[in-house]
Amino acid sequence: MTTTNQERSLAVLVGVQLPGVDDVEHAADLAELGRLVHTLGFDVIATVSQRRSALAAAAVLGEGKLRELAEFTGGSGVVPSGAPERKSKARARRAAESGEGDEDDVELGGDDGDDAGDDGGAAPGAGGAQAARRATVVAVDHDISPSQARNLERATGAQVLDRAGVIIEIFHRHARSREAKLEVEIARLNYVAPRLRETGGGGDRQRGGIGGKGAGESALELDRRKIRDRIAELKEELVAVQREQSTRRALRQGQRRVALVGYTNAGKSSLMRALTGSEVLVADKLFATLDTTVRALHPEVRPRILVSDTVGFIKKLPHDLVASFRSTLDEALEASLLLYVADASDPTFRDQLAVTRGVLSEIGASEVPSRLLLNKVDRLSEEDRDALRLEFPEATLLSAKTPADVAALREAIIAFFEQSMVEAELLLPYAKQGLIGEIYENARVLSEEYDEAGGRLSVRAHAAALDRLRSLLAR
Structure with missing residues (x-):
């Protein structure tokens, strides 16, 4: 069956170009994020980028760019009241001294080409927002807080993943061995735990007693305790698996x-x-x-x-x-x-x-x-x-x-x-002919001669391997 682009979900990339990051590096980071998102199974339809001195405290982007982002997802583009963007005192002071605001404060009159646009294979910008299908995922090229992710979800109506979340999800899907699965699951639970408060679950206190959740323990606290217990179990299992791996590596020493x-x-x-x-x-x-x-x-x-x-x-x-x-x-x-x-x-x-x-x-x-x-x-x-x-x-x-x-x-x-191998001669007594395989495994045999004492093998090997072979032959 032929797979078409229509069968894949759509995503929008979000990136903030911070001070000290040039245009080439910023474009490369967004292009890499696009490849990560594509690996996760999404088609990137647009990239929303902005130059800022820091990520907006409420929802990463400024108000204008947030509305532009929402055009691709069908959201309102507005952070709900009660979660306004908080500017730091240092940023406010710098803005007052220079007489300038953040770049997002003046972007509604038109972008200057540096604040937003497509990047590295992204689909057309604003025009793509008019398409019938909307992006269902917003991928942010930064590590963001749970509250920032939640505000972005409210403003866009789409699922929000930061860069760490995208990578962890890819690792989760691609892990094959038991060791890799355990390591990824531990990382995934550590990522999920602090974000539980953003799920909107009930926080009522529960009754204690036999079979209860613990005296005064809320549903959120219960979930977090379950995660901590699960991580502890996974770590114990991982230690056992890694012990086996160490044994295998020791055999290859x-x-x-x-x-x-x-x-x-x-x-x-x-x-x-x-x-x-x-x-x-x-x-x-x-x-x-x-x-x-x-x-x-x-x-x-x-x-x-x-x-x-x-x-x-x-x-x-x-x-x-x-x-x-x-x-x-x-x-x-x-x-x-x-x-x-x-x-x-x-x-x-x-x-x-x-x-x-x-x-x-x-x-x-x-x-x-x-x-x-x-x-x-x-x-x-x-x-x-x-x-x-x-x-x-x-x-x-x-x-x-x-x-x-x-x-x-x-x-x-x-x-x-x-270049690090040396030539030597080994005497292999007839009583230890069982070691011939060990010699061939760890050295290159140049010639063999046999007399009444046994086999005399001219070999080429590393010094450590020769020492080990001589030790075996001397026992």
Whole structure:
């Protein structure tokens, strides 16, 4: 069955350009939010943007922009009385001294082009508001308070999600492993808990006693207590799952490991599939991969090289998700080599690369040897490629879709590990022939000779692996 745009719900993006954020960065943030919303299953029909010194305290936008936003959703565009916008004393003083008001105070006479408009693939602006179908979701490119979200919902008549809410919902839908599901659910409950007061549920006090909700406990307090209890249960279960994961990682200790790290949708999974021949999920969506996948480099080499595909990074990632997904980044921390994958066709990849390096630095992975891979160069002109070579002389330019590029990367990975390997001779007594598989698994056997004492194997391996093998043979 063919899916049409009419079958997808519609959304409007909202962004406030704060001081210190230039036009390019602001446009890139909104474009990324649009891709997040699209991944969530909505078509973006418009973007409402405004320059302000700070988010409006009541409903993010000023009164004029709020009415413009409501044209796309069919709402009133008015924040109900009792929730007026509160200007800070500092803002009021600055406005009085300069004789100027906020930009939203003068926007009704016509926009100057910087305050609002479409952005990066958004549908036509005001004209689109006349369409029969209205947007049912408003996505705000900021972290907003529960009261701001509620006021926006009242003014627009649409569901409101801030950036953190959008990302958490995507994670919730895409999580596959038990560990990822537990981590996402904890983050989701932490996000929902402070917003319960905005649901409008009854707040009557309940009677205590056997089977009651507790002496004087309101429905809201009961719901929050249930959430706290549920989070505690999930954390206990997560500890057990992570203990199992740590055991698996310990079994891989000493093996040669490569971790693919980078911004979401940079092409890590495509590169993983090309390097290992595995059927990992590849999709042109943000956060298509939330679980760490480990596969052997293919065709296999001896000793084996394991490749890990990790969760992607993104700007303004909710703090709860940064904390909960730290365990998935252990693969990066324990890797022998990090491959930073960047989408060279994205004009903002430099900022994305900075985000990736910043997060990895926080967990102490900045000391791990690394290589920079500029992916998707098949989308660039030769002039653009030459410019990147000059700017990033140490980087490898490639396309995961080009077999020759992938083959060259595979050889570079092997060469990295080869340079730290040393040659040695191992004596394998006949009584310990059962260790021959262990030797072949952890070293490259160059030659074998047998005499009355046993087998004499000339091998090439890493020093740590040699020490381990000698220890096994000496027992």
